[in-house]
Amino acid sequence: MNTSRVNVSAYLAAIAYAVIIGFSFLFVKVTVATAHPLDVLAHRFSIGLIAVAIPFLLGWVRIRIKLRDLWRIAPLALFSPVLFFFFQSYGMINASSSEGGIILATVPIFTLLLASIFLKERTSLIQKLSLFLSVAGVVFIFMMKDGSGLDAANLKGLLLLLLSAVSFAGYSVLTRPLAQKYAPMEITLVTTGIGFIAFLSVSLIRHAAEGTLQPFFQPFAQPSYVLALFYLGVVSSVGTTLLSSFALSRLEASKVSVFSNLSTLISIMAGALILNERITIYHVIGAIMIIAGVLGTNKKQQLRHPANQSVKGLER
Numbered sequence: 001m002n003t004s005r006v007n008v009s010a011y012l013a014a015i016a017y018a019v020i021i022g023f024s025f026l027f028v029k030v031t032v033a034t035a036h037p038l039d040v041l042a043h044r045f046s047i048g049l050i051a052v053a054i055p056f057l058l059g060w061v062r063i064r065i066k067l068r069d070l071w072r073i074a075p076l077a078l079f080s081p082v083l084f085f086f087f088q089s090y091g092m093i094n095a096s097s098s099e100g101g102i103i104l105a106t107v108p109i110f111t112l113l114l115a116s117i118f119l120k121e122r123t124s125l126i127q128k129l130s131l132f133l134s135v136a137g138v139v140f141i142f143m144m145k146d147g148s149g150l151d152a153a154n155l156k157g158l159l160l161l162l163l164s165a166v167s168f169a170g171y172s173v174l175t176r177p178l179a180q181k182y183a184p185m186e187i188t189l190v191t192t193g194i195g196f197i198a199f200l201s202v203s204l205i206r207h208a209a210e211g212t213l214q215p216f217f218q219p220f221a222q223p224s225y226v227l228a229l230f231y232l233g234v235v236s237s238v239g240t241t242l243l244s245s246f247a248l249s250r251l252e253a254s255k256v257s258v259f260s261n262l263s264t265l266i267s268i269m270a271g272a273l274i275l276n277e278r279i280t281i282y283h284v285i286g287a288i289m290i291i292a293g294v295l296g297t298n299k300k301q302q303l304r305h306p307a308n309q310s311v312k313g314l315e316r
C-alpha cells in the first residue's frame with residue numbers, strides 16, 4: 001500500500017515537471033517582449049541563485065563540493081546555462097512558444113548523436129530509424145514554414161532554438177559522469193552561480209557602454225514581468241530539479257522520460273490558448289514525428305544507462 005502511494009506521488013511529480021517545462025516557454029516569451037534578453041537572463045539567474053542557495057544556507061542541504069570540484073563542474077555551465085539560455089532567449093524573440101517546445105523535443109536526438117561520437121555509445125537500427133524520423137519532423141516544420149511565408153527573423157529564431165537544443169545535448173553528455181558523483185542540487189548551485197556571474201556581468205557591461213543603466217531595473221515595475229521572472233527563476237529552475245529528482249528516485253528513467261514529451265504538448269496548447277499563437281497542421285504533424293522518434297530512439301538507450309535522464313531537470 002505504501003509502495004503504491006509512493007509510485008502515485010512519483011507519477012504526479014513527473015507530470016508536474018512536464019507541465020512546468022511546457023509553460024516555461026510562454027513565460028520566456030513574456031519576459032523577452034518586455035526586457036532585453038540579456039537583462040532577462042541576468043534577472044532570472046539572480047532570482048534563481050537566491051532560490052537555489054536558500055536550502056544550503058539554511059542547512060537543509062549539505063555542501064559537499066570543494067574548490068577542485070568546481071573546476072570539474074564549471075565546464076557544464078558553458079553549455080547550460082550560458083549557451084542554452086542565451087540561444088533560447090534570443091530565439092524566442094522571433095519564434096512562438098509552441099515552436100520552442102517542439103524544438104526542445106529534439107534534445108534527446110542531439111544527445112544520442114553526441115554520445116555516439118564522444119562516448120562511443122552504440123545505437124540499434126530502430127534507434128537510427130527513430131533518429132531519422134525526428135530529424136525529418138524538424139525539417140518538415142522548417143520546409144512548411146518556408147512554404148507559408150517564413151521570414152528571415154522567424155528562421156533566425158528557429159535556428160537559435162535549434163542551437164539551444166544542441167547546447168543542452170552537450171550539457172547532458174558532459175553531465176553523465178558527474179551526475180553519479182554529485183547531487184543534482186550541487187550541480188545546479190554551481191551552474192546557476194556561473195550563469196548569474198556571466199549574464200549579470202554582460203548585461204551590466206552593455207548598459208554601462210550605452211549609458212542606460214536605469215532600464216535594467218525598469219521591467220520590475222511591471223507585475224506580469226515579475227510574475228514570469230519568478231516562475232522562470234524559482235519554479236522552473238529549482239522546482240523541476242526537485243520534482244525530476246524525486247520522480248527518478250522512485251521510477252525507472254524510461255518511464256519518467258515519457259512524461260517529458262508532455263512538455264511539448266503543453267507548450268503548444270499554452271501558446272494557442274494564452275498567447276493566441278497560430279497552430280497549424282504541420283506543427284502538429286512535425287511534433288508527432290519528433291516525439292515518436294524520441295520515444296523510439298531513447299527506449300533502449302535509457303535501459304542501458306538508467307541514470308542518464310537525471311540531467312534533464314538540472315538546467316531549468
